[in-house]
Amino acid sequence: MKQFGILPKIIAAIFLGIMIGLIAPAWLVRIFATFNGLFSSFLEFIIPFIIIGFIASGIGMMGRGAGKMLGITTGLAYASTILAGIFAFLAAKTMYPSLLQNQVAKSFTSPEEALLSPYFTIEMPAVMGVMTALLVAFTIGLGMASIKGDALLNVMEEFKEIVVKVINVIIIPLLPLHIFGIFANMTQGGQIASIMSVFAKVFVMIIALHLIMLAFQYTMAGSVTKNNPYQMLKGMLPAYFTALGTQSSASTIPVTLKFTKKMGVNKKVADFTVPLLATIHLSGSTITLVSCAMAVMMLQGIDTGFMQMLPFILMLGVTMIAAPGVPGGAVMAALGLLESMLGFSDNMLSLMIALYLAQDSFGTACNVTGDGAISALAGRFAPKEDSSKLQIEREEQVI
Template identity: 25%
Template structure:
C-alpha cells in the first residue's frame, strides 16, 4: 500500500504537463532559498547538471538534424530561410529603435563607481564581423566541443549538400540518428522542473534582490523595452505574415520556450527546447532545423535592447547630446553588433564599449557600465535570453504557417 500511495501523487504530478511542473519548481526554489540560503546554494548542482546536459547534446543534435534535413531535402522543397532571416534582422533593428525611444522618454543616469572588468571588449565592428567569419571556418570537431553554432551550421550544411547524392541507406542512417538524438533530448527536457528548481534556489540564495534595488529604473527601461517587443512588435510582425490572431502562437512560444530560457540564461541550452516546440507545432523540419540554431546566433533583439539602453544611460549620465541621426546609427550598430554577441566572450554586455565609442565615451568609463551590467545580469540576461530564444520559434512558425 505504501508503494502505491507514493506512486499515485508522482503520477498525478507527471500528468499536469511540463510548464506547470516548471512553475512548481520555481515556487519551491524560492521557498527553499528564503527558508535556507545555504541549502539553496547547494541545490545549484541540479541546475548545473541540467544546463550542462542541454549544452552538451545541443551542438551534436543541431549538426545531425541540419545534415539529415538537407541530405533528404527534395529538389522541390522550399526552406523559406530568406523570410526568416529578414524577420530576424528587422525584428532586431526594431528592438533597438524601441530601446532608443524608451531611453529618451525615461532617461536614466548611472553612478559610475563600479570597478571596470578586466575583459577585452571588441575594438570595432570589423572585429565582430571578423570573429563571425572565423567561426564559420572553425574546425568542425572544435565547433562541436565549443558550441560554436555558426561553425556547426556551416559544416552541417556542407555535409548535407554532399550527402544529397548518397545512397538511400546512408540518408536513412542520418534520419534515424536524428530521431534517436531527439528522443534523448526529450528525456533531458523532462528534467527541466528539477533543473530550474535548483537554478532558482541558487540564484535567489546567492544574490537576493537587494543588489538590484539601486538599479530599479534601469531594469524597468530594459524590461519595458523587451515587453513591448514580445507583446506588441513581434505579434504585429507575425500578423503581417499569417494574417490572423498572432497571440496564441506568441504566448505559447513565451510559455514553452521563454520560461525555460529565462532560467537557463543560455540560448544554446534552449535550442533543444525550441526544436521540440517546433515539432509540436508541426513546422517543416527542413526549415526549423536550420532557422532555430541560426536564430540562437543572430536573432538577438534582447541583446540589441541591452546594448542600446545601457549605452544611452551612459550618454545621459555624461550629458552628451544625441541627435536623431545618431540614434538611428546607434540602432543600426546595435543590430549588427547583437548578431555577433555570441561570437564575443562575455556576450552582449561587452559590446557596450563599441556602441559608446560612437559618442566619444572613453573605454574605461564604458567598462564601468559593463560592470553594472553584470550586477543586474540576474534579471537582464534572463529576460534577454527569454526574448531572444522564444522569438526564434515565433518567427520560424510565422514563416512556416504563412506558406
C-alpha cells in the same frame, strides 16, 4: 509535476528560488549551486551535439525540397527572421537606456563574484568547439543536400533523434531545478531585485515587439495578395492562442495549416510551406533572444553596437533551422552562438535560458502566426510549375 507544462514549472522555480534564497542558509544554497555547476558543465558538453544534430539534418532535408518554391519560402523566412532581429536590436538600443539606467551600475555587473561557489565541480569538456561544430554541421548538411544517397541523411536523422531525446528526457525536466538554483543563488547574493525589475519591463517590450512584427508581416502579405491585412491576421488568431498553450510550432501545425488555408492560401502551397516554416521561421523567438541577450550584456557593461550584434543576428537566422519543435528549442539551438560570438559565461547562458523559457509561449505564438503571412507571400510568388509538385515532395520530407 508531470501534469504541468514547462512554463508553470519555470515560473514556480523562479518564485520558489527567490523565496528559498531569502531564508535559506548559505550551505543549503551551495548544494543547489553544486547541481547548477554540474548541469552547466553538461550543457557545455552537449551543445556541439545539438548543433551538429539539428543543423546538419535540417540543411540536408531542406536541400531535398521542391526547387524554386523551397528557395522562395526559405528566403522569405530568413528575411523575416533577420528583420525581426534587427528590429529588436533597434528597439533595445532606443529603449534600454531609459529602462536600464538605474540598474547598469548595480551589483549585477559582476554576477559571478556575488554567487556562492559549488562544493565541487566535474569537468565535462566538449568534444569540439562551438565554431568547429557549426562548420562540421554546415559541411555535412550541404554535402547531404548535394548528393543523391540517403544513407548519411538517415544516420543524421537518427542522431538528431538521440539529441532530441537528451533534450526531452534530461535537459528540459532538469531545467526547473537548475533555474531554481540560479535564482536562489542570485537572491542570496542580493541581485534579484534589480534583475526582476529589469526583465519585467523587458518582457512587456518583447510582447509589444511581437505584435508590431505581426502587423508588419500581415501588412506586407495583404499588400502583395490584395487582401485586408486585418482580416488575415484576425483569421490566424486561433493558431496564435493554440501556440500559447502548446509552446511548440510543430504541435500547432494542424491548426496553423487549417487557418492558413481558410485565409485563402492555395492548398498545395500551404501543405508545403506551413510544416517547413514551423521549422525555419522563428521571428518571434529571434526578437526574444536578441532583446534578452542585449539586456544581459548591457547589465554587464558589454558592448552592444550594431556591428557587434549584426553577425550574431545573421548567424541566428541560419541556426534557427536547428531549433527542435519542443519548448525552449530555439534558445537551446542559440546557446553556441551566445557563447562563441557574444562571449556569454555559463551563468549568463543559464540566465538566458530562464528568461527565454519564461515567455516562450508568446514567442512561439508570434512564430506560427507569422507563418500564415509568409505562406501567403510564398504562394503569391510560387512558380506555377512548382505548385503542382509540392504535395508529393512535401510528403517525402521528414521535418
